[in-house]
Amino acid sequence: MSSKIIFSLFSILLLVLVANGQDKVDYDQVDIEITNHFKDYEYLNKKRPGYYLQVNNQNCYYEIETNELASAEYYGEFPSYSVVIPLNLQILNSGSQKLSIKIFPFKGDTLTNRAGLDVTLLYYPDITDLENNFGGSTILWKWEMPKTETLKLPYFELDTVFEAEVPYDINVLDDYAEDLSNMEKEILLKEVLTEFIKKREKIINRTEDKSYLISHLKRAMIQIYPDDDLMNEVAEDMLTFSKDKEAQPLENFEMRLYYNSRIATLIKRDDKEPAIWFKRNANGARSWQPYYIFKNKETGTWHMW
Numbered sequence: 377m378s379s380k381i382i383f384s385l386f387s388i389l390l391l392v393l394v395a396n397g398q399d400k401v402d403y404d405q406v407d408i409e410i411t412n413h414f415k416d417y418e419y420l421n422k423k424r425p426g427y428y429l430q431v432n433n434q435n436c437y438y439e440i441e442t443n444e445l446a447s448a449e450y451y452g453e454f455p456s457y458s459v460v461i462p463l464n465l466q467i468l469n470s471g472s473q474k475l476s477i478k479i480f481p482f483k484g485d486t487l488t489n490r491a492g493l494d495v496t497l498l499y500y501p502d503i504t505d506l507e508n509n510f511g512g513s514t515i516l517w518k519w520e521m522p523k524t525e526t527l528k529l530p531y532f533e534l535d536t537v538f539e540a541e542v543p544y545d546i547n548v549l550d551d552y553a554e555d556l557s558n559m560e561k562e563i564l565l566k567e568v569l570t571e572f573i574k575k576r577e578k579i580i581n582r583t584e585d586k587s588y589l590i591s592h593l594k595r596a597m598i599q600i601y602p603d604d605d606l607m608n609e610v611a612e613d614m615l616t617f618s619k620d621k622e623a624q625p626l627e628n629f630e631m632r633l634y635y636n637s638r639i640a641t642l643i644k645r646d647d648k649e650p651a652i653w654f655k656r657n658a659n660g661a662r663s664w665q666p667y668y669i670f671k672n673k674e675t676g677t678w679h680m681w
Contacts, residue, residue, distance in 0.1 A: 406675050410552055414594035419543040424601045426503035426510060427463040427473075427540055429495055432456075436491040436521075437480040439648070442466035443473055444635045451647045455482060464503075464599045469545040472537045479521060479532040486528040494520040497538055504601050544598050549681070553638035554673035565631050568640045568669065571678045572626060575667050576652050579614075580623050586611055592680045614665070621654045621663070634668070639681055641668045 429440065431448070434456045440447040445466040450457055467473055477495065481487050497517040500510035517538055556564055578584040589611050597607050629642045629651040642651035650664040668681040 406672060406677055407679060408591075410548060410672075410679055411591040411594065413546075413548055414598060415591070417544070417594070417598050419598075420545065421543045423541070423543050424502045424504045425540075425542060426500040426600075427467060427516075428498045428500070429461040429463060430458070430498060431461060432458045432494050433479075434490070434492040435482045436487065436493055437482060438493060439478045439480075441474075441476045441634070443468065444476075445639070446632070446634060446641075449648045451649075460498075462600070463540075464542070465596055467540050467542055467599070468547070468549075470541045471539070473540050475534075475536050475538060477534045481530070486530055487532060488528075489523060492521055492523075494518070542599070546595065546598070548595070549635055549638050549670060552672050552674075552679075553635070553670040554676075555637055556633055556640055556671065557637035564640070567671075567678070568631055568642065569626075571669055572642050572651060572667060575665075576623065576626055579617055579652070579665060582615065582617055584615060586615060589614060595681075617654075620656050620658055622657055624653050624655055626651055639668050639670050641666070 429447070431438070431440070431450075433450060437449075437451050439449045440461065442463050443466050447463060447466055448459070448461045450459075463473075475497075477493075479487065479491065479493055482491065495518070496515055499514045499516050500512070501514075502511040505511050517536075519534065519536075521532060521534075590607060593607060593611060597610075602610075626642075628645050630645050632641050632643055633639065634641070643649065644651055644653070650666045652665040652667055654663050654665075655661070656663075669678050670681050671678055
């Protein structure tokens with residue numbers, strides 16, 4: 377074989393290797409690039425406010441979203457239920473916040489005059505001030521579901537806005553997340569399910585790295601102003617899978633999209649709780665592992681939100 381032919385073959389091989397190297401994506405580096413937005417985060421000011429909803433419902437189910445992110449749902453067995461819902465995790469920056477409340481029948485196909493729901497929006501100036509009740513609450517807004525004596529509705533929906541001021545500004549979803557509504561639903565569901573299967577196996581096999589988990593929890597922690605002890609405690613709790621816990625099958629679920637179709641998750645069809653869940657053998661107590669993911673619009677990689 378002549379030297380020219382050998383040189384040509386070597387050149388072609390070199391070009392192929394370079395091309396492959398250019399196309400290769402370092403997925404770990406992409407993930408670090410995203411989580412670095414939260415590392416050593418500096419707040420915009422020293423304020424530490426908190427926003428909450430006090431929700432009282434009777435003979436109805438409900439779902440609540442803040443800024444098109446899931447805040448709460450109730451599909452429980454009791455006809456009456458009251459709860460206080462923190463909203464900071466769905467408030468990404470200061471300004472106008474969207475609030476959506478959907479109310480569904482407790483029994484039957486339509487809402488009756490027995491259904492009722494009232495909501496109070498509360499503001500606390502400093503939720504790190506535990507000794508003084510977060511600095512005291514201020515009522516920003518109150519709403520009560522209209523009576524439905526003459527209406528037979530399959531559901532009732534309220535959309536409104538409120539103003540919030542927070543000391544952080546989180547734009548990761550706007551900067552990185554792909555609009556999932558552009559994907560074929562079957563392909564999207566298959567990819568999301570694959571990510572959930574991997575997540576579930578990591579929990580069961582105790583193979584998820586603590587530092588990895590903390591780097592992703594940091595974003596949520598920024599929004600509730602914790603210290604390092606709390607962040608470590610949350611991470612440890614998520615990593616602990618006791619022998620008494622029995623992982624339940626990943627089945628009978630549906631996919632939900634949030635934040636202008638940029639976040640995906642799987643929930644159980646019956647009670648709308650997270651699709652990854654567990655039951656204790658001793659007393660039957662249930663626990664859930666919420667998991668929200670988004671797809672990088674540049675690399676196509678999936679990331680924990």
